[in-house]
Amino acid sequence: MIEFKNISKHYQLKGQTIRALDQINLKIPAGSIFGIIGYSGAGKSTLIRLINLLERPDQGQVMINQTDFTALDARSLRQERTNIGMIFQHFNLLQTKTVAANIEMPLKLLGIHKAEREKRLNELLDFIDLKHKKDAFPDELSGGQKQRVGIARALANHPKILLCDEATSALDPQTTKSVLALLKKINQEQGITIVMVTHEMDVIETVCDYVAVMEQGQVIETGSTLDIFSQPKHPTTKNFIQTVLQQQLPVSILKNLENQNRHSIYCLQFLGKSAQETVVQAVIKQFDISLNILFANMTEINGTVIGQMFIQLLGDPATIQQAIDFLQQSGVQVEHSEHQV
Numbered sequence: 565m566i567e568f569k570n571i572s573k574h575y576q577l578k579g580q581t582i583r584a585l586d587q588i589n590l591k592i593p594a595g596s597i598f599g600i601i602g603y604s605g606a607g608k609s610t611l612i613r614l615i616n617l618l619e620r621p622d623q624g625q626v627m628i629n630q631t632d633f634t635a636l637d638a639r640s641l642r643q644e645r646t647n648i649g650m651i652f653q654h655f656n657l658l659q660t661k662t663v664a665a666n667i668e669m670p671l672k673l674l675g676i677h678k679a680e681r682e683k684r685l686n687e688l689l690d691f692i693d694l695k696h697k698k699d700a701f702p703d704e705l706s707g708g709q710k711q712r713v714g715i716a717r718a719l720a721n722h723p724k725i726l727l728c729d730e731a732t733s734a735l736d737p738q739t740t741k742s743v744l745a746l747l748k749k750i751n752q753e754q755g756i757t758i759v760m761v762t763h764e765m766d767v768i769e770t771v772c773d774y775v776a777v778m779e780q781g782q783v784i785e786t787g788s789t790l791d792i793f794s795q796p797k798h799p800t801t802k803n804f805i806q807t808v809l810q811q812q813l814p815v816s817i818l819k820n821l822e823n824q825n826r827h828s829i830y831c832l833q834f835l836g837k838s839a840q841e842t843v844v845q846a847v848i849k850q851f852d853i854s855l856n857i858l859f860a861n862m863t864e865i866n867g868t869v870i871g872q873m874f875i876q877l878l879g880d881p882a883t884i885q886q887a888i889d890f891l892q893q894s895g896v897q898v899e900h901s902e903h904q905v
Contacts, residue, residue, distance in 0.1 A: 566592040571624035586781040599768040602778035649718030653730035655710040688716040708739035833897040834871035853879030
């Protein structure tokens with residue numbers, strides 16, 4: 565487990581004190597894929613760089629498997645860092661070295677024997693499916709291939725933790741998808757804890773088990789990805805979810821509908837089993853009301869389906885309330901939407 569205890573980090577910039585991190589307390593379960601999301605300047609990259617102490621906190625402890633990294637001497641820290649790999653947004657490959665030389669570099673720095681380096685190199689080239697590019701140079705590779713080389717280099721020394729700092733931000737959507745699939749495979753097959761910094765909620769949705777949302781140097785919300793997607797609490801979290809799930813109708817449409825029939829718009833949220841059932845059809849059949857479907861979508865988080873639907877309910881208020889009660893008893897969350905106007 566990775567744990568941040570009362571972590572604070574400040575910088576001096578043009579005579580001003582910048583609070584990069586402010587009293588962070590966070591636990592990252594071992595063997596998970598943990599996402600850290602926030603807008604630019606939220607402090608997420610500073611936080612991830614504390615894990616291997618590329619940045620040192622001004623206050624607090626960084627604990628990894630009950631070892632206080634902030635208390636280690638230089639030699640012990642170098643040893644511990646061999647268990648942590650890191651990949652970057654802009655790949656950070658040596659342009660004058662071949663793919664093979666880039667991947668072998670960490671092993672060479674550790675003094676690993678040539679025969680053992682060659683064996684590990686071939687394993688990694690097979691794993692990232694780039695054996696045919698062994699002797700190529702970085703400028704001969706696509707962005708996705710460069711990032712795969714970066715991943716292989718980070719895995720060279722059999723790390724227990726893999727840090728990913730905006731690892732897909734420089735890639736197109738299709739390449740991002742393939743790189744995320746590779747990271748998921750690494751986690752599932754090798755049990756490596758992966759910590760991902762990103763500003764893209766669809767990255768969190770695709771691979772992460774847990775997520776922490778950051779703003780102005782603080783963790784404002786954290787939990788399982790499913791919980792965060794299905795029940796976001798902080799406005800910033802809701803804004804991020806909005807990029808993946810349509811959580812509100814356009815204001816102009818809501819105003820127009822509300823002007824015609826006040827308090828008639830509802831947001832339904834379906835989770836797991838309820839997303840598979842025809843509860844809306846049952847409401848239409850069972851209750852003497854008018855139900856207009858305005859918008860609906862669906863996504864899957866770690867094997868659990870989340871669905872959302874915006875509807876307009878018209879009819880007798882008592883009957884509408886009975887229909888809402890029926891939906892809630894069927895496992896559907898129901899909320900008024902006019903507060904979003």
